[in-house]
Amino acid sequence: MFHFLKGKSKENVLYAPCKGKVVPLSEVPDPTFSEKILGDGFAVIPSEGKIYAPTDGEIAMVFDTLHAITLTSSSGTxxxxxxxxDTVTLKGAPFTAHVAAGDQVKKGDLLMDVDLDKITGAGLNTVTPVLICNTDDYEKISLKKEGEVSLDEAVLSIS
Known part of the structure; x- marks a missing residue:
C-alpha cells in the first residue's frame, strides 16, 4: 500500500552482458579487478563476441580504444x-561499437561486436569484468549466478 515509503531499498538486477561463463571477480587474473579497486561486480568469460546492455540505462562513455563502456542504469547504478x-593495447582493433555516449539503451541491446580471436591471438585474456563503480552507494551487491549463462539470466543483485 505505501510503496512510496520504500525508497531506494528496491533490488536492482544486472543481466549477463554476453553468453559465456560467469566467474567471481576474485578469479580475474588482474588485481585491479580481483581486489575490487574499481568496484564490486562479476566477470564473464565470453563464448561469443557480442556485448549487450545488462540493464536499461544511458551510455555514459565509450572509451576511445573501444575496450570499455560505462553506462548509468535507469536506477542510477x-x-x-x-x-x-589489457585490451587497451589493441587500440580498438578487435572492437566495433554500436552505441555512443548519450544513447539510451534497453536490456539486451547490442553495444559492441568483439573479435575474440584477435584478443587471444595477441596473447590477451578475454575475461570481461562488469563492475558497479558506485559500489559505496549500495548496502549489498551479490552474485546470483555462476557458471554458464545466457543473456536472459540475472547475474548480480544490487540493493
Whole structure:
C-alpha cells in the first residue's frame, strides 16, 4: 500500500552482458579487478563476441580504444563493462561499437561486436569484468549466478 515509503531499498538486477561463463571477480587474473579497486561486480568469460546492455540505462562513455563502456542504469547504478584484460593495447582493433555516449539503451541491446580471436591471438585474456563503480552507494551487491549463462539470466543483485 505505501510503496512510496520504500525508497531506494528496491533490488536492482544486472543481466549477463554476453553468453559465456560467469566467474567471481576474485578469479580475474588482474588485481585491479580481483581486489575490487574499481568496484564490486562479476566477470564473464565470453563464448561469443557480442556485448549487450545488462540493464536499461544511458551510455555514459565509450572509451576511445573501444575496450570499455560505462553506462548509468535507469536506477542510477554506474556500470563499467571492461572487455578483456589489457585490451587497451589493441587500440580498438578487435572492437566495433554500436552505441555512443548519450544513447539510451534497453536490456539486451547490442553495444559492441568483439573479435575474440584477435584478443587471444595477441596473447590477451578475454575475461570481461562488469563492475558497479558506485559500489559505496549500495548496502549489498551479490552474485546470483555462476557458471554458464545466457543473456536472459540475472547475474548480480544490487540493493
Amino acid at each position: 554506474e556500470i563499467l563493462i571492461h572487455i578483456g584484460l
